[in-house]
Amino acid sequence: MKPYTILSQAILTRCLILLTSCSTTMAFTSTPIAPMSVYYSSSASRRSASSSTAVLHATLTADELSTMSKDEQLKVLGVDSEEKLALGIDPDEVLEFLGTREDLINKFQSDIPKLSADRTLAESEVDKFLLDGEMLDLYIKYSQRKREDPNWEPQYAPEDNSPIGKIASFASQYAIYIVGAILLKDVVTNYMNKSS
Numbered sequence: 001m002k003p004y005t006i007l008s009q010a011i012l013t014r015c016l017i018l019l020t021s022c023s024t025t026m027a028f029t030s031t032p033i034a035p036m037s038v039y040y041s042s043s044a045s046r047r048s049a050s051s052s053t054a055v056l057h058a059t060l061t062a063d064e065l066s067t068m069s070k071d072e073q074l075k076v077l078g079v080d081s082e083e084k085l086a087l088g089i090d091p092d093e094v095l096e097f098l099g100t101r102e103d104l105i106n107k108f109q110s111d112i113p114k115l116s117a118d119r120t121l122a123e124s125e126v127d128k129f130l131l132d133g134e135m136l137d138l139y140i141k142y143s144q145r146k147r148e149d150p151n152w153e154p155q156y157a158p159e160d161n162s163p164i165g166k167i168a169s170f171a172s173q174y175a176i177y178i179v180g181a182i183l184l185k186d187v188v189t190n191y192m193n194k195s196s
Contacts, residue, residue, distance in 0.1 A: 086133035
C-alpha cells in the first residue's frame with residue numbers, strides 16, 4: 001500500500017469522527033422522540049410538537065389483557081397473524097400503551113398531514129410501523145413514561161449555534177468531500193495502472 005493511500009484513509013477516518021462529533025442537525029439522546037410527525041425535524045420544533053401532540057389512550061387495561069390469549073389479543077389489535085407484528089413485541093404491550101391498529105391509523109392521519117386524506121396509505125404506513133420493532137419499542141416506552149408522569153418531556157441535546165461549532169461543521173463537511181475525491185483519485189489511478 002502506498003503511503004499517501006494510508007494517509008488519505010487516516011484523514012478520512014479523522015474527518016468522519018469530526019463530522020459525527022460536530023453535527024448540529026440531529027441531536028441523538030437516549031430518550032425517544034414521541035410524535036410520529038416530527039421524527040426528522042429540528043429539536044426546537046420537536047419540543048413544541050411533543051407538547052402539542054396527545055398521547056394515545058389505550059383501549060384495554062392490563063387486567064383485561066391478562067385474561068385474553070395471544071390470538072385474541074392479535075384479533076383485537078387488528079392484525080391477522082403474529083407475522084404482521086415485529087419480533088420481540090408483545091401484542092398486549094401494543095394494546096395497553098398504543099391501542100389498536102385502528103387507533104394507530106387515526107393517530108397517523110391526525111399527526112401526518114400527507115396521510116390525512118389517503119386512508120389506504122395510512123393503513124400501509126401503520127402496517128410498516130407495526131413491523132418496525134425499534135420504532136414500536138421506542139413509542140411503547142414513550143407512552144409508558146408519559147403514563148407514569150404526564151408532565152414528563154423528552155430531553156434533547158442543545159443545538160450548538162456558536163460560530164466555532166458552525167465553522168467546525170462547515171469544515172468537516174467539505175473535508176469529507178476533499179478526502180473522498182483523493183480516495184477516488186487513488187482508485188482511478190490504481191485501476192488505470194493495472195489496465196496499462
